[in-house]
Amino acid sequence: MTENRALIGRHVFDGASWHEDAAVLFGNGKIIAIRPVGSLSPDIEKIEGGEIIAPGxxxxxxxxxxxxxxxxxxxxxxxxxxxxxxxxxxxxxxxxxxxxxxxxxxxxxxxxxxxxxxxxxxxxxxxxxxxxxxxxxxxxxxxxxxxxxxxxxxxxxxxxxxxxxxxxxxxxxxxxxxxxxxxxxxxxxxxxxxxxxxxxxxxxxxxxxxxxxxxxxxxxxxxxxxxxxxxxxxxxxxxxxxxxxxxxxxxxxxxxxxxxxxxxxxxxxxxxxxxxxxxxxxxxxxxxxxxxxxxxxxxxxxxxxxxxxxxxxxxxxxxxxxxxxxxxxxxxxxxxxxxxxxxxxVQVSGVKGSIAPGLDADFVVLDDDLRTQSTWIGGREVYRA
Missing domain, CATH: 3.20.20.140 (Metal-dependent hydrolases)
Incomplete structure (x- = not known):
């Protein structure tokens, strides 16, 4: 079992709307929720994402x-x-x-x-x-x-x-x-x-x-x-x-x-x-x-x-x-x-393409210039600038 973690971003885009100063919770390769940073349990592992977190x-x-x-x-x-x-x-x-x-x-x-x-x-x-x-x-x-x-x-x-x-x-x-x-x-x-x-x-x-x-x-x-x-x-x-x-x-x-x-x-x-x-x-x-x-x-x-x-x-x-x-x-x-x-x-929107509970934990973290800072696939960081 993979421990639940939280990727923190100043702006999180879920595919439909923005969440400010928010965290994407994920575990076992899947997204759990998007929550305000202030509501996170002190026990959860927090990872500093960056300026923008978006679906991969x-x-x-x-x-x-x-x-x-x-x-x-x-x-x-x-x-x-x-x-x-x-x-x-x-x-x-x-x-x-x-x-x-x-x-x-x-x-x-x-x-x-x-x-x-x-x-x-x-x-x-x-x-x-x-x-x-x-x-x-x-x-x-x-x-x-x-x-x-x-x-x-x-x-x-x-x-x-x-x-x-x-x-x-x-x-x-x-x-x-x-x-x-x-x-x-x-x-x-x-x-x-x-x-x-x-x-x-x-x-x-x-x-x-x-x-x-x-x-x-x-x-x-x-x-x-x-x-x-x-x-x-x-x-x-x-x-x-x-x-x-x-x-x-x-x-x-x-x-x-x-x-x-x-x-x-x-x-x-x-x-x-x-x-x-x-x-x-x-x-x-x-x-x-x-x-x-x-x-x-x-x-x-x-x-x-x-x-x-x-x-x-x-x-x-x-x-x-x-x-x-x-x-x-x-x-x-x-x-x-x-x-x-x-x-x-290609009819995979029930699995990928957005940040929503149950979907694959695939994210891209971008800076202000929209350049890639890190990439996450299935809840695992596969690239960091």
Whole structure:
């Protein structure tokens, strides 16, 4: 049994509201309560947190970190390295993301994900399979030689993975996956996302009816918003049932477009933050390899030799700072975009994403500048600045 402890903060954000000069009580990996500091028993262990305590960040699109790219190292050790790298920036739960690859690599990644869950790798929430069932015309940095339609064995592999993991997200395009296949995946509790697609507004809406729940990296690698054809972007914003991930690095989406999207989004689905981070995160790497192709790291950008963006060079704490400081979002809304909304998107809000009794004791402690001071996963401190 783990003794109950209290993490003390000047400002505690629980996902809905603020608590001043408060303490988060936790034990056995779970949250017990939020209480005023003055009400704490003298016997309880008190830990000085810092200026701001918030729910731990949740990132649903993480290709790599700490020098590891999931495609290149689809192992438990690779997943653990990626999770540890992102914990330094406040992320307490993430979906390691496999970019379009062969069936064999996908199978190895699924096996590694199941093993990572069994070994309780800190920060591992599940997997995100981004491809290979996408549109060639909106491939982005995905290898066109590996993009292909979804076959029955692909569907079976994904369904088996969904049964074994707490969360599984799959990015697909209508060009390569039928509406019936989407319905089968959604019925199994898998979060199916539209992305890398030329889908029309009507097609995207029909797929939402079939079971699509989210849109992958809004604006990027999808049919744009037009005044006569609203496209995939229009469908993501106008369809209330859809959530949408957004890369907030100021490169993938102009800040003005981010603001427009946030004001335009129809609920209850929300826009949430993703990093789309690659292996250089947390390192001084200047290049790396994806599917045998060199990716360059220059001036905050990751690109193929031809200049095509290939993932992002940003962490979740930096993303929160950008939408708060550059877009002017209230801090609580910026924090929700990294906590509450992604938890809702993959249907784990009963376990993570807020500070409430019974939920996992996952916290990030931030200073006045919203920089990570410490990160807690399951009631254990895994990083301190």
């Amino acid at each position: 960040f949740i990132d649903l699109q993480v290709n790599g970190g700490g020098g590891v790219l999931l495609n290149e190292e689809p192992t438990v050790e690779g997943i653990a390295t990626i999770c540890a790298a992102h914990a330094k920036f406040g992320t307490t739960a993430l979906l390691p993301t496999l970019i379009t690859d062969t069936y064999e690599i996908t199978e190895r990644t699924v096996e590694a994900g199941i093993a990572a869950k069994d070994r309780h790798v800190p920060g591992f929430l599940g997997l995100h399979l981004e491809g290979p069932h996408l549109s060639l015309s909106r491939k982005g940095a995905h290898d066109p030689k590996l993009i292909r339609p979804m076959e029955e064995r692909d569907l079976d592999l994904i369904l088996s993975c969904g049964m074994a993991l707490d969360a599984l997200m799959v990015t697909i395009a209508p060009e390569s996956v039928s509406a019936d296949q989407v319905t089968r995946l959604a019925a199994a509790g898998i979060t199916v996302s539209l992305g890398h697609t030329e889908a029309s507004y009507e097609t995207a809406q029909s797929y939402a009816t079939a079971g699509i729940r989210t849109a992958t990296h809004l604006f990027n690698a999808m049919s744009p918003l037009g005044h006569r054809e609203p496209g995939m972007v229009g469908a993501a914003l106008a369809t209330g049932a859809l959530y949408a991930g957004m890369i907030a690095d100021g490169i993938h989406v102009h800040p003005a477009a981010m603001g427009i999207a946030l004001r335009a989004k129809t609920g209850p689905g929300k826009i949430f933050l993703v990093t789309d981070a690659m292996s250089p995160l947390g390192t001084d790497m200047t290049s790396f390899t994806l599917n045998g192709r060199e990716i360059l790291r220059r001036d905050g950008r990751l690109t193929l030799i031809d200049g095509t963006l290939a993932g992002a060079d940003i962490d979740m704490a930096s993303s929160v700072r950008l939408v708060h400081q550059i877009l002017g979002l209230p801090l609580e809304e910026a924090l929700r975009m990294a906590t509450v909304y992604p938890a809702e998107a």
